[in-house]
Amino acid sequence: MASGFSISFWSSDYAGGLGVLFGKLQQGVQENQQVLTIARMRADAEDLYGQQLGYIPAATDRITGGFQRDDGASVRKAYEGVRSEMQEASKNHRKISNNIRELVVSPFSRWCDEHAARVQGSQDDLQARIKLHDKQADAVRKFRSHYYNKCRLLEDLEEEDKLAFKDPDSAGTQSPKQKPVQLPTPTVKVSEPDDEEDEPQVEIGDEVYQLDQVKKILSHMLETIKLTETKVPILGTYHNVSTGTDIVEYIQKHMNASSVSYAERIGQDIVSNGYLRLVGNVGNAFANSSRMFYQWRPKAFQLTGIPEKKHPMSRSTTIMSNDGVDSPIGTVQEYLAGWNPLNNPYPNETPAEKLRREAREADERYKAAVRKLDTLRCNLEEAMMSHLKYMERCELDRLKAIKAVILDFSGAISNVIPSLQSTVDNMMLFQETVQPAGDLRYLLENYRTGQFIPRVQVYENYYNSVDGQTFGIDLEARAKADRKRVPIIVTTILTFLDTRYPDLEGDEARRGIWLVDVPLPATHHLRNHINNGGAIGNEVLEQYEIPIVASVLKLYLLELPDSLVSSHVYEIVKTIYSSDAASTATSRVAILQSTLGQLRLANIATLDALATHFARLIELTSADDDYITALCTALAPCVLRPKHESPLTLTEKFSFRLVRDLLEHKEPIFGELKRSAAAQKEREAKATVDQRPRAISTDESNRRAHMEERTRAIIANRSRASSPAPGPRAGGPSHRRERSSGGPETRFPVAPSTAAGGAGSPTVERKGNVRGSLEVPEGEGPVSSEKTNGSGEDKEISVAGEEKGGDVVKRDSLSRGVGRIARKAPGVRMSVGTEDRPVGVELVDRPMDD
Template sequence: MASSFSSSFWSGDYAGGLGVLFGKLQQGVQENQQVLTIARLRADAEELYGNKLGTITSATDNISGGFQRDEGASVRKAYEGVRTEMEAASQSHKKIASNIRELVINPFSRWCEAHAARVQNSQDDLQNRSKLHDRQAESVRKFRSQYYNKCRLVEDLEEEDKLAFQDPKNEAASPKLKAPALTVSEPEIEDEPVEIGDETYVPEHIKKILTHMLDNIKIGEVKVPILGTYQNVSNGADITEYIQKHMNASSVSYAERIGQDMVNNGFLRLIGNVGNTFANSSRMNYQWKTKVFQLTGIPERKQVLSRSTTVMSQDSIDSPVGAVSEYLQGWNPLNNPYPNETPSEKLRREARESDERYKASVRKLDSLRCNLEEAMIDHLKFMERCELDRLKAIKSVILDFSGAVSNVIPSLQSTVDKMMLFQETVQPFGDLRYLIESYQTGQFVPKVTTYENYYNSVDEHTFGVDLEARARSDRKRVPIIVTTLLTYLDNHYPELEGDDARRAIWLADVPLASSHHLRAQINTGKPFPHEILENYEIPVVASVLKLYLLELPDSLVSSHVYEIVKTIYSSTTAADASEDTRISVIQSTLGQLRLANIATLDAITTHFTRLIELTSAGETYVSMIAQNLAPCILRPRQESPLTMHERYAYRLLRDLFAHKEAIFGELKRASSLTQAHSAAITTRPRGPSTDESNRRANMEERQRAIASRSRASSPAPGSRPSTHRRDRSVGGPETRFPIQTSPIVGRRQDAAHRHSLEVPGSVEASPIATNGAAPPANGNSTTEDSSVSKRDSISRSTRFPRAGSLKQGGLARVANRDSAGSLGDDSQRPIGVQLEDKPMDD
């Protein structure tokens, strides 16, 4: 894939790459002015020279006598010939100046102005979009912080509820929780961004806007029959006029929408009419709410209460009784729109609302990011054409400049020939390629901001989610989106006409807007039907798969192994290493990846190797498809001027295509051997421990723990209730697993019901007790058995019997005992977790 503006000037913050590119484009605008300056000065110099040559004749005529007195002298004829040539040269130089202005300066200056305007308009548009994206990203971070804080408060409340409702038996020992005091606090001013119209304003900006509105909009009082007099009121026409004048509202309908948003956000309320609609009307009155005055700090005008009279008069209409009754109807001392809510319900509701705001802000940010990327692709392609046209225009200007001179003065042919040579040396495509290769900032790798659920759920998004998390949520080794898209393409390859059309779908230049449209349809975090894909062209489906791989947080072949891959293909080692050695090293390197990455890479490589084989693709196509897919498969951790020219990902893909069976077949065989080896290790018997350093301390600790229990003597064996709770052992790590000091008889019947809850290492949790064998005859376990029991219990679950404890704990000694029931052929019974290798074909 050839380098271009649309694939070479990307950066993580978008503004960095655009700054480099538009810096070079503005440099081109200045270069245009330099060319114009040369042409203007040359035209001025030619005109000045021509005028000076024209003054020579008049200057010689002022000398009396001389050649005027001789009529037929040859010297006079030569003199007059020189004068005539100078007059002709004067006209010629004036003609050159006129030609330069008409053929070069005038048309090129108009073109330069249009080119500078195109560059500036593109820069302003992309800069505004980038700023809007950055503001929304900041809002997302703020909403995310609010959401996480609310979730933490909900968790804290749940923990407090657990402590508040404890077992009545422990009520005396637990401290009493005081009921929280009910206090009436002042209403808090919201500290969250507010959407008004098409813009999102932070609280500081809202404060400035409201302050300016209160200072410039006419505010008064309005009498409403029956209801009374309202203070701090403005009509809809005045508010609309202000919005159009100061808030850049392009139309009355847009101004009304801004006013409606102010009503919805609690800044205004409609009085004297039913509803809460904003309209551009002088008869519609809106009262500024108390929230506005609290936010701006401007004192609020309140109506003075007057004494009521018993006499019915005309002034009784002005009584504030209506306003007071309306105020009492909405009386809410807690300033809470949900007066019957409990604190826990309020917290949970606020957590849900903050979650919804966070989700909505992430969706809006994702939409803005996609729009920004689409606009960048369009503008960068347009700017590339403009820059190429500029270079061609300079080439034409030089040609026109030489023509303007050569058409008038043939004697300057040598100068003209040199200028023609200079014109031939201008190579627009070469200069454009030099600009890209010298100043490119990075390839197109979109940075996705995903919704991060507090409880680690990934069911909201598909794109931009970690590959392993996506596969784990799908319960597949390969994410469902990858298998769905590849299966859809496999099913539709036969519908295309010819192998060329099948191969071309992966190299087609699909508009980013089309890819984003399909991405929005399937970016739900859930499986999607094939019917959605039927509405799009097949190249669009293929481009969405590449877009999914590009939007992964880490490349499919992790960037952590980029340096290893670089070493494999470096010039110093590749020359000495054979192909078999290189493939072996590649296989071992890919073996370090996570299972989901290996399985997905295997599925994609299988798809392309089959496509190459079935369509009989040549070397040229294989090279092009590898170069096109290289950024999707392997990317460095940090893009730099050095990594932008490296081709290690391309070479890795070529090896994967050429040696797919050898690499992935060896990976599967290595996985099977590793799991078999792990299973053999789990069944290997452990050697006896000879460490007796802590035995006496452990026994004393155990005796103190038993003596410290404040309960009656232990009942007879077998009568212990199944709900008995074993106290937690105390002491350091060496005493975590208590040592059995006395035989416990009769506990066999309870072990089947609670062996998984026993302390690891105790006799009742051992496989012998579980299988019905009696403990050793003496009171204490042997040194060898106790130490083995201690060591084997470390970091192992007691849910599965251990092969080491079965062999060391006396299974050979009690195999023939039948006093507690025959063990049967336990040596052939599978013990522990059975590991098996599942194929990576889903």
């Protein structure tokens, strides 16, 4: 599996993977300082040692007498030799100190500072981008909540209008001229214990609580949450008030709210049930804000039994009084400053029209925020990709620099003191053991957090419309919107690449387009062009290089909410390749057929289209095993991904093995899937026909006459040929084979191969001897009789693939190759002699009518 910073430190929130990486990079900065400290302290030690050695001759000279008085003694020469050696040793150690400072400490110190600045700069830049992205993501969530609330209010208003203007029930009103309806005699029925009225329930969040449970929750909330009072201009002072922030904090801590939005939803339910109300603002919405105050209503105190603080509401002062600090004139002026009814841009607007306008405006704001978030996400991913590649080069350079420092350090010593050769040899051995590439690989293998899987924030239309969006949309939803079995973007790109392969020079270039490391900005440029409703076609794709087009298809598969082979079957695939039962290819293919059969139709069709494309590419370019391995490695995250990345899944290669099996055993896997789907559809259709209720006859007086007439008609039909006989083999006209009657509602559309005669040849009546459709005439090859749905005519097709008309011999495509099995559609009967052979269907990207 390919490795590198650019595909190894990604996480769903972007910050997690980067935190791990920059933690290791900052650790490298500290390691640089440790190496620098060793060199600096060794230089200081060598300098101090040299100075101490230089003090020895001076110290001996201060002693008077002694060897100075001895002129020719051998002992004096020995003394002077030892003394001179001390001076030479002092010079050598001082030279070692200078060499270490010049060759190691000074240059490496400057390089360490620059490296630390590069790492810190990249970290600060990416943190700023992530902060901006997260801020926009929070804004998108708020806009989405506001948009959904407006849509709910609009729906509630429309439902109220429908109920308000609904015609009175005819059963409830009675004309005064009609006779009164005789009501049945009332009876007294003792209700069973199970029929007793249930205790009232309260829905709060996703849970439904009984009244005693709500009492306990509210009692604890009133005892825990801080109750204060607040002054509202003009209106006065409110008691028993709590801020929205305090309430949300309590809900998250004691009611296990997983997020702030869910806590706000619980608070809104408490408000809707009449236990809280918003004061000082218009409306009754609940929000996590320290500036929004909510008063506990008497209903909450009555239910819990906690005494309520009741104080009459009093105005702080009158509007006319302008002396004193509490005068609200300034506040009233600010409150009325923005009120100008003459400048109302929407006069005579009804509440329904206002709600529709506000919902439409909220939708536009939400959609614009999603687009801005998508742009910020793309920019963040581009910056992350660039910084990750740059940091990888920086880390590799750091390891190489440490290797060079150790070499220079050993050289500074070995060039001066040969006596320390053993030490130098050991240091040389140490520097030889440093392997920069191996250390980098160790970092990747032990600290990876996830590969590049972008998380797309898509626009979620309230009415489940996916128009104008391509990337990040569920595959089946995109296929239904395109009215295709396979999304248009996949078929268009694969078709475009099929037409451009012949233009490339050599098989190496054709194979290489799927392995090129395309810069992410170039891929995003094409993505932004075809996303958000942009048209995709050859005229658009021709503007870009072929590797960019292939990279966009891989990016589309990576940005799917779920992998092409759903992550729900990841554990099943893992079990397949881990068990001994699937050790052989035959058993493994059978299990994979059963597993892939659980996927949705759009996923199976798209997977089949991709497998067909790559299998044909490998076959036509005669790709070797190394290329197949590299291709499967590149496609593995596009086809199957685990639901949650973990250090264990990062080292697993089950996705790679699945892709390789799909390419090597494409025909048996997908052929069996198509046959199983066709058989299942035929069984379902037959069951539907068998279960169809038979019409009940309303007149049995002439049943005997009708039965006799039907019997005569059957006898008359038996006297004629059951199917029109073909003309003479030498000059008979060709027959037309009709398309299967199975509509697009079938699981796999059926496209049977056409007969040799073409679709437009007329049928002729049988001449000569009359024979059944299952009989084989003498001197002819095996024939197949097909009953067309709804036409009542029998069509005959030569399975051998030949049908002579005049002097022209037409050959069916089924005759190509040896051992090819004839295909038949559901409801089409094909025979070869007297033996039926197993047949299959073709997966065709045909428009859907359902």
